[in-house]
Amino acid sequence: MLWYKAWLETRWRFTFLIGSILVVWLMLLWLPSLSSVPASRQWVGLQLGSVLLYMFAAIYLAGGGINSQTLYAVTSGFHGSMLFTLSLPVSRRRLLFVRAGLGAILTCSLVVCMAGYILFRRAEPVGALQSLADIARAVVCTMAVYALSVLLACVLDEMWQFMGACLIWFAVFLLGSRFAPVARFSPIRGMSLSSHPHSSATPWAAVITSAAVCVIFTCSSILILRRKEY
Amino acid sequence: MNDLVIATQGLSKSYNGKPALRGLDLEVPRGAIYGFLGRNGAGKTTTLKLLLGMLRRDAGEIWLLNAPIRSEMDSVAARRRIAFVTEEKELYPFMNVGQMIRFTRPFFPTWRPELEKKYLDVFRLPLNLSVSKLSKGMRTQLMLLLAMARGAELLIMDEPTSGLDPVATEEVLQALADLAAGGNATIFFSSHQLTEVEQICDRVCVIDDGKTVIDGVLDDLKSQYRRVVLVFDGEPPQSVASLPGVDHLRRRGRTVSLLAHTDIDGVVDRARELAPVSVEVHAVSLKELFLDHVRGE
Numbered sequence: 001m002l003w004y005k006a007w008l009e010t011r012w013r014f015t016f017l018i019g020s021i022l023v024v025w026l027m028l029l030w031l032p033s034l035s036s037v038p039a040s041r042q043w044v045g046l047q048l049g050s051v052l053l054y055m056f057a058a059i060y061l062a063g064g065g066i067n068s069q070t071l072y073a074v075t076s077g078f079h080g081s082m083l084f085t086l087s088l089p090v091s092r093r094r095l096l097f098v099r100a101g102l103g104a105i106l107t108c109s110l111v112v113c114m115a116g117y118i119l120f121r122r123a124e125p126v127g128a129l130q131s132l133a134d135i136a137r138a139v140v141c142t143m144a145v146y147a148l149s150v151l152l153a154c155v156l157d158e159m160w161q162f163m164g165a166c167l168i169w170f171a172v173f174l175l176g177s178r179f180a181p182v183a184r185f186s187p188i189r190g191m192s193l194s195s196h197p198h199s200s201a202t203p204w205a206a207v208i209t210s211a212a213v214c215v216i217f218t219c220s221s222i223l224i225l226r227r228k229e230y
Numbered sequence: 231m232n233d234l235v236i237a238t239q240g241l242s243k244s245y246n247g248k249p250a251l252r253g254l255d256l257e258v259p260r261g262a263i264y265g266f267l268g269r270n271g272a273g274k275t276t277t278l279k280l281l282l283g284m285l286r287r288d289a290g291e292i293w294l295l296n297a298p299i300r301s302e303m304d305s306v307a308a309r310r311r312i313a314f315v316t317e318e319k320e321l322y323p324f325m326n327v328g329q330m331i332r333f334t335r336p337f338f339p340t341w342r343p344e345l346e347k348k349y350l351d352v353f354r355l356p357l358n359l360s361v362s363k364l365s366k367g368m369r370t371q372l373m374l375l376l377a378m379a380r381g382a383e384l385l386i387m388d389e390p391t392s393g394l395d396p397v398a399t400e401e402v403l404q405a406l407a408d409l410a411a412g413g414n415a416t417i418f419f420s421s422h423q424l425t426e427v428e429q430i431c432d433r434v435c436v437i438d439d440g441k442t443v444i445d446g447v448l449d450d451l452k453s454q455y456r457r458v459v460l461v462f463d464g465e466p467p468q469s470v471a472s473l474p475g476v477d478h479l480r481r482r483g484r485t486v487s488l489l490a491h492t493d494i495d496g497v498v499d500r501a502r503e504l505a506p507v508s509v510e511v512h513a514v515s516l517k518e519l520f521l522d523h524v525r526g527e
Contacts, residue, residue, distance in 0.1 A: 001333045001336050001337070002334075002336075004326075004333065005322065005333055008322070008324045008329075009322075009324060059321035081320045081321055081322050081323070083284065083314070083316040083318070083320065084314075084316060084320060084321055084373075086282065086283070086284050086310060087282055087284075087312070087313075087316070087335055088309065088334075088337050089306050089307070089309040089310040089338075090306065091303070091306050092302065092304055162497075170474070219314060226302065227286070229284065229285045229286060230279065230284040230285070
């Protein structure tokens with residue numbers, strides 16, 4: 001039943017994301033001026049748009065539900081429905097596992113669909129194995145963004161979680177654009193698919209960093225939630 | 231700890247160095263309707279949250295249903311047999327009444343469908359109505375339904391009747407009394423409503439500043455305590471403050487009110503030696519007991 005509750009908590013966020021993607025996609029299809037843009041620039045635009053979408057989905061789907069607190073609730077010392085949840089015979093680790101797990105599944109499904117679509121649109125065909133590797137890379141790196149958002153959701157109210165996550169990743173992006181070593185390890189780099197028109201080498205440093213970040217932030221979230229007082 | 235549903239020893243908790251509980255000792259026997267009283271900030275909600283593992287204690291021991299609570303798993307196991315009604319009565323606004331029931335039911339193997347049906351009828355809760363559209367009274371009733379139908383051995387309630395109109399309050403109190411009378415459920419509830427506590431509780435505990443100041447069977451307390459009212463024809467003598475056997479004393483002009491629970495006759499005799507113009511001995515209500523102990527002089 002916790003999965004059912006998590007779905008009810010998340011479904012409108014997920015629906016909003018799907019709706020937004022569809023609207024943007026339809027707009028792009030109907031824009032007549034896009035056909036005059038060179039394919040290579042279209043590809044870069046698609047990559048940039050998809051990375052932004054992955055990050056937004058990861059941050060947005062991680063918010064809400066973990067603490068079930070509104071700003072009003074926090075400032076006035078109330079904890080919303082969280083006290084009811086905590087009175088159930090369920091460990092906090094399981095609560096986090098289910099809520100964050102469902103968000104992770106939904107985020108991954110969005111990334112897989114978008115990455116698959118982008119690969120389908122790629123001008124030069126690549127092998128199925130390469131496509132799968134590209135999608136897996138995008139998923140792992142997006143999960144780093146998701147894990148940080150979950151961690152922030154464990155300590156901050158929803159609004160601050162969203163703003164905090166956006167700020168952190170914006171800073172990572174800026175630092176990555178200035179300093180090559182940061183870019184090498186940045187999950188943002190790993191999220192974009194192979195460059196057009198020739199495939200570049202897999203950014204292993206970014207993928208390994210993302211996986212490590214994911215594990216560290218998930219463990220930290222569990223520790224924080226287990227010690228948190230309500 | 232035989233037959234004690236809740237027991238605490240030396241339970242302490244501070245918030246940012248400010249003590250909320252200072253070595254609280256509680257003993258709640260099985261089957262009791264136990265009123266847990268105190269002023270705002272006395273430590274009632276902190277105690278309930280410590281019992282349910284929502285807060286971490288600084289010191290002390292907790293036993294629930296005869297088992298020590300030393301880890302999260304101990305708390306989870308105890309919560310299978312416990313129901314909690316929160317002060318704010320917040321439930322999931324994205325569910326309706328039926329969904330809330332279907333969500334809660336599987337967590338409790340001892341769920342009692344007949345009680346679910348009974349309280350749905352008694353409280354007239356529509357299954358399809360969203361929780362976000364329920365009034366506070368209806369949310370309270372839904373929370374009570376979820377608490378009572380789970381077949382819990384212990385119901386912990388934080389201000390269960392706050393925000394209810396008199397009719398709804400009466401329905402809730404009646405439901406609680408029925409539940410306690412019908413089985414081995416123990417009800418532990420914190421409240422500011424002393425008349426309600428007096429109406430249904432058989433035991434009470436009053437805490438003040440994080441410590442127990444009164445604890446016992448309500449009828450015993452009321453029969454033990456007496457108020458001795460002395461009226462003087464002028465300013466009351468200072469020696470009245472040092473009368474032996476007096477628990478609490480209040481002065482108002484020429485009148486001095488003493489609260490005592492042991493050797494009442496001795497207190498009256500010693501008070502007469504101060505030459506008051508009148509001495510009266512009265513029985514005390516829970517409200518008087520409460521006010522004297524938490525206000526003092």
